Amino acid sequence: MISVVLFSWWLSPAFAEDDSDVTGSTATPGELRSEVDELREAVRRLEERLEATEKRQEASSALGERLSFQGYGEIHANFAEGSGPDLIDIHRLVFGVGYEFAEWIQLGSEIEIEHGLISDDDQGDGEVVIEQLTLDFFLTDVFNVRAGRFLTPVGIINQTHEPPSFNGVERPSFAKTILPSTWSTDGIGIFGRLSDTVQYQAYIGSGLEGAGLSALDGIRGGRNSGRPSLHEPAFTARLDWFPLVHTDLVPDHDLRVGISYYRSGLDNGAKGVNPDVSGDVSIYSADVEYSVHRLDLRGVAALEKIRDADSLTTGVASQIVGGYLEAAYHVLPDSWKTGKMEESDLVVFARHDWIDTQNELPSGVQRDPAGQRTEWTTGLTYFFTPALVAKADVQFRQDKTSRDLPILFNLGLGWIF
Amino acid sequence: MKFLAGAIFLSLTFLSCVGLLGCATGSSMALPSANTLSGSGSSARTTPDNNLRRGRALLVTECTSCHRFFEPGEFEAEEWESILPAMIGRTAISKRQGTDLAAYVMSAARYAQEQEATDLVTQR
Numbered sequence: 001m002i003s004v005v006l007f008s009w010w011l012s013p014a015f016a017e018d019d020s021d022v023t024g025s026t027a028t029p030g031e032l033r034s035e036v037d038e039l040r041e042a043v044r045r046l047e048e049r050l051e052a053t054e055k056r057q058e059a060s061s062a063l064g065e066r067l068s069f070q071g072y073g074e075i076h077a078n079f080a081e082g083s084g085p086d087l088i089d090i091h092r093l094v095f096g097v098g099y100e101f102a103e104w105i106q107l108g109s110e111i112e113i114e115h116g117l118i119s120d121d122d123q124g125d126g127e128v129v130i131e132q133l134t135l136d137f138f139l140t141d142v143f144n145v146r147a148g149r150f151l152t153p154v155g156i157i158n159q160t161h162e163p164p165s166f167n168g169v170e171r172p173s174f175a176k177t178i179l180p181s182t183w184s185t186d187g188i189g190i191f192g193r194l195s196d197t198v199q200y201q202a203y204i205g206s207g208l209e210g211a212g213l214s215a216l217d218g219i220r221g222g223r224n225s226g227r228p229s230l231h232e233p234a235f236t237a238r239l240d241w242f243p244l245v246h247t248d249l250v251p252d253h254d255l256r257v258g259i260s261y262y263r264s265g266l267d268n269g270a271k272g273v274n275p276d277v278s279g280d281v282s283i284y285s286a287d288v289e290y291s292v293h294r295l296d297l298r299g300v301a302a303l304e305k306i307r308d309a310d311s312l313t314t315g316v317a318s319q320i321v322g323g324y325l326e327a328a329y330h331v332l333p334d335s336w337k338t339g340k341m342e343e344s345d346l347v348v349f350a351r352h353d354w355i356d357t358q359n360e361l362p363s364g365v366q367r368d369p370a371g372q373r374t375e376w377t378t379g380l381t382y383f384f385t386p387a388l389v390a391k392a393d394v395q396f397r398q399d400k401t402s403r404d405l406p407i408l409f410n411l412g413l414g415w416i417f
Numbered sequence: 418m419k420f421l422a423g424a425i426f427l428s429l430t431f432l433s434c435v436g437l438l439g440c441a442t443g444s445s446m447a448l449p450s451a452n453t454l455s456g457s458g459s460s461a462r463t464t465p466d467n468n469l470r471r472g473r474a475l476l477v478t479e480c481t482s483c484h485r486f487f488e489p490g491e492f493e494a495e496e497w498e499s500i501l502p503a504m505i506g507r508t509a510i511s512k513r514q515g516t517d518l519a520a521y522v523m524s525a526a527r528y529a530q531e532q533e534a535t536d537l538v539t540q541r
Contacts, residue, residue, distance in 0.1 A: 165484070196470065197478075
């Protein structure tokens with residue numbers, strides 16, 4: 001019985017195969033060649049798969065290096081003295097994506113959602129708007145080209161309005177009326193650095209919509225972020241000077257002085273439909289920011305000349321002026337900046353805005369005293385980190401209607417990433 | 418109006434007081450120049466002075482438009498290596514300018530560390 005079992009095992013294919021593998025005596029040269037070819041093919045396929053995997057990893061890594069994502073946002077609570085509205089406002093949520101097509105070509109974008117709700121009913125007065133969409137072509141330090149939708153280079157806030165970059169819950173009233181922010185222009189232009197201390201920008205693009213100008217809000221309603229007309233385009237240019245860049249005073253002293261010029265025709269509308277008005281706007285503005293040790297000072301002034309204002313909405317002035325001055329102080333002692341407060345800072349500030357949207361009027365037009373107003377804002381900005389702030393302020397306002405406007409109290413949270 | 422005047426007066430008084438406090442407590446060192454960094458050996462030998470000079474200018478003019486001024490010595494050079502690419506992505510400066518900025522900041526960070534070490538030795 002045992003011998004039968006052993007004989008059967010000897011005859012089995014497994015035994016035969018094992019035997020040939022061990023000795024190799026049963027494989028012909030042709031079979032061996034075929035086996036080697038199969039192995040070569042298997043190795044080739046493995047190499048291909050490895051190469052493809054490496055390429056995918058490289059592409060993924062390159063995308064990560066070329067793609068950038070950023071954003072900012074702010075939430076406000078606004079309270080008004082007396083019967084004025086008290087409300088909470090998810091004021092802004094902004095996201096931006098950038099992409100580097102090549103070392104010298106960069107795409108930038110910012111999409112903004114305002115006031116939390118966009119709806120046809122009465123509850124929603126929000127909007128979604130492309131605030132910036134630019135293609136930058138970096139050619140030399142001095143000469144670079146920008147095309148798309150960019151921030152109109154006027155004033156301080158319009159160019160840098162991320163919440164940690166300014167004091168006060170709301171943007172200054174000057175930056176809502178005189179140089180309204182956010183104010184974008186669609187077009188093309190050049191920018192660069194004339195030296196280490198001087199930067200410039202110059203653009204041509206979509207102009208202001210004449211039908212949107214008003215007696216009390218000035219040029220604010222003239223901005224057009226839809227499909228703006230190029231019928232009477234705008235030209236704008238700006239110079240920034242940083243005189244202390246190469247001095248030993250930096251970083252305890254930091255000074256920037258900027259001047260801007262803007263000129264636009266007014267016969268511009270949306271979607272190619274123009275309001276058929278005459279006239280144009282010229283804006284001259286200057287701004288300065290100076291930091292010395294813990295003290296920050298900044299100020300802006302602007303003069304706006306509107307030609308043929310009498311052809312526009314009744315009450316639009318032929319000259320508008322405004323400005324503000326702000327002093328801020330970083331009060332948190334260095335000894336407190338430990339632990340969770342390691343990156344903290346506390347700033348106390350006071351700002352005075354003055355605005356006159358009725359400074360000079362076309363002959364025969366009645367002056368609206370509500371167009372001349374002043375505002376004091378004072379409050380605190382607490383930086384949890386340099387990118388996250390909590391703000392609180394109070395605003396005292398007056399206009400020439402011989403009455404004090406309701407005092408406003410504002411609280412806010414803002415961030416940038 | 419009385420309330421307004423009082424509030425402004427209090428604000429200004431407060432500002433003056435904290436101003437005096439700040440002046441009394443603050444201290445800072447000058448931002449090193451390109452020549453200083455080259456002379457100290459803190460910068461890579463392959464980084465020409467002109468690039469460091471441009472990098473210093475970019476640090477002063479670009480970075481402070483969004484946040485407070487960070488002195489290079491506040492972080493170590495290795496930390497800046499990860500901070501700078503993210504920050505440069507937010508600015509409108511070219512790749513080459515970004516390289517100059519990074520070269521300056523990391524050299525200045527190394528220089529600050531060396532200065533700190535020297536000060537410690539001197540104090541002992």
